[in-house]
Amino acid sequence: MIVLKGSVPIAFGGNEQPAAYDELVSIGGLNPDMNKKLSAGIASILKNKLSVPKSRFFLFSILIAWINF
Template identity: 60%
Template sequence: MPTFNVQTNVPLDDCVLVSDILKQTSKAVANIIGKPESYVMISLRGGVPMLFGGSEDPTAYGELISIGGLGPEINEQLSAALAEILQTKLSVPPARFYIKFYDVKMTDFGWNGATF
């Protein structure tokens, strides 16, 4: 259910261990939201042309969608944890990363040929 889609202008080349980023992000989302990691999906797109504040320095934008489990305190924890991962792994400063949170109804999320 929890799905985190993130795009960045940082190229995902051989220097970046994409698998590590995906696994670390998946664990963080599952732990903070309190849902099984078996339901978490992470998508990472690198090398996306992006401009933030008039600069092409490393930046990122993410959207986290979940059926429940989100709210002011949880969103703040997620924002801090995800920004830390992006800063550590991709050199994206926390001040150059936006994240949008979506708490959706069960009927708005499809899986296995049906909705939840």
């Protein structure tokens, strides 16, 4: 699932130039190598589609353990 919210004020690095904050929540499959690949892919999309430089986005990722859902 992807949720994209536009027109939300965000200050990043002390100014309000185009920026993004991403949260990635997973119940499996995240590891340092996958995080790098996902970060690079998201950075590319943000740059090409929304003109957000890779230096102006933050990716928060978390792996949630689940038992007997």
